[in-house]
Amino acid sequence: MAVDDEFPFPVVSFQPILTGGEEEKAKVALQLYDAFHTYGWVYLKEFGISAEEIDEMFGYSKRFFDRPEEEKLKDKVVSAAYCQGYTANGAESSDTKGGRSHKECYEHRRFNNDLCPAAGGEDGFREFADSFYQKCFTLATEVLRALCIVLGIAPTYWDDKLAAADPQLRFLRYMSIPKTTLEKEGNYRIEPHTDYGLCTLLFQDEVGGLEVDRFHDGKFAPATPLRGTCIINVADLLQRLSNDKLRSTRHRVMMPLMEPRADGMLPARYSTAFFVHPDPATMIVPIVKEGETTPYEPVNAGEWRTMITSRDYGYALPDSKDMDVKIVAASKGEDYMNVRLEAKSGAVSKTAEVAT
Numbered sequence: 150m151a152v153d154d155e156f157p158f159p160v161v162s163f164q165p166i167l168t169g170g171e172e173e174k175a176k177v178a179l180q181l182y183d184a185f186h187t188y189g190w191v192y193l194k195e196f197g198i199s200a201e202e203i204d205e206m207f208g209y210s211k212r213f214f215d216r217p218e219e220e221k222l223k224d225k226v227v228s229a230a231y232c233q234g235y236t237a238n239g240a241e242s243s244d245t246k247g248g249r250s251h252k253e254c255y256e257h258r259r260f261n262n263d264l265c266p267a268a269g270g271e272d273g274f275r276e277f278a279d280s281f282y283q284k285c286f287t288l289a290t291e292v293l294r295a296l297c298i299v300l301g302i303a304p305t306y307w308d309d310k311l312a313a314a315d316p317q318l319r320f321l322r323y324m325s326i327p328k329t330t331l332e333k334e335g336n337y338r339i340e341p342h343t344d345y346g347l348c349t350l351l352f353q354d355e356v357g358g359l360e361v362d363r364f365h366d367g368k369f370a371p372a373t374p375l376r377g378t379c380i381i382n383v384a385d386l387l388q389r390l391s392n393d394k395l396r397s398t399r400h401r402v403m404m405p406l407m408e409p410r411a412d413g414m415l416p417a418r419y420s421t422a423f424f425v426h427p428d429p430a431t432m433i434v435p436i437v438k439e440g441e442t443t444p445y446e447p448v449n450a451g452e453w454r455t456m457i458t459s460r461d462y463g464y465a466l467p468d469s470k471d472m473d474v475k476i477v478a479a480s481k482g483e484d485y486m487n488v489r490l491e492a493k494s495g496a497v498s499k500t501a502e503v504a505t
């Protein structure tokens with residue numbers, strides 16, 4: 150699709166950040182700030198990962214999901230604290246009203262990546278995922294660094310928070326389902342949600358269906374696919390950190406833009422997200438300028454993440470996702486992390502000890 154006045158989001162070239170001088174970099178930083186402040190979303194072009202590399206990545210994703218379900222389930226995600234591995238259709242939901250997302254995912258991590266197909270495997274999946282992960286991490290780091298200028302924080306601000314950062318590369322497949330299924334109330338490809346790390350890099354194929362509440366008024370606009378671009382969206386921790394200057398915006402995946410096939414089935418859709426989470430030890434303390442107040446308490450990034458992952462996957466409360474789960478104790482030792490989750494009612498508690 151051509152970029153014209155109708156295009157719903159700013160499209161920004163990242164090239165100056167990679168190779169430009171200080172003045173050009175500052176200009177891009179301002180463009181990013183404006184986009185993140187208004188919409189929470191931006192489309193990047195010329196960001197150091199080519200359209201061909203993105204195509205190759207989708208090829209790996211497709212081959213991963215094309216394997217038999219029993220095989221994929223051997224690598225099923227088992228822990229909220231280390232959300233890594235395969236999630237089958239219907240296993241994740243942030244919707245407390247029982248909404249249904251028709252998708253399957255694979256999560257790839259930097260640390261604790263045991264539920265990943267073995268190194269040296271047939272098509273080099275693990276090696277490719279590692280290298281794509283690294284490219285995304287490099288880009289995410291550049292994006293966050295660029296924001297230092299406009300947030301008024303030191304250029305070194307992210308250094309300690311990102312050295313042991315633990316992002317999550319997620320391959321998604323929205324399987325081919327009947328159009329009539331998606332038309333039923335409460336059925337989505339992915340239900341409306343905000344992401345909960347610092348920010349997300351998002352790559353999508355040409356099928357479409359991604360929609361964004363871009364003015365935060367409940368009116369969702371299509372985030373149309375644009376070949377060779379990468380979407381960056383602000384997530385909850387960056388909204389907290391920036392004291393609401395950068396917006397974490399609700400989004401969802403609905404009906405594709407393209408027509409269903411003659412048999413009434415929707416085309417499968419592939420997308421890949423890279424959720425940027427800092428070092429879990431990071432305290433997210435809002436940057437409050439003189440004369441401002443903040444509604445936010447400081448939060449520990451690792452606890453925050455585990456808490457929300459538990460809610461979405463129902464680890465602590467498998468039968469009752471609408472209960473409010475909170476972390477009541479979390480400690481991190483040299484070689485373990487111990488997280489205790491408890492429902493507000495105190496009725497359910499679970500301790501998960503996870504090797505780091």
Ligand SMILES: O=C(O)CCC(=O)C(=O)O
Pocket residue numbers: 319321339344351353359400402419420421422
């Ligand atoms: O598939 C997409 O385009 C969006 C995926 C998404 O929002 C997510 O996984 O958090």
Ligand SMILES: [Fe+2]
Pocket residue numbers: 342343344400
């Ligand atoms: Fe998302």
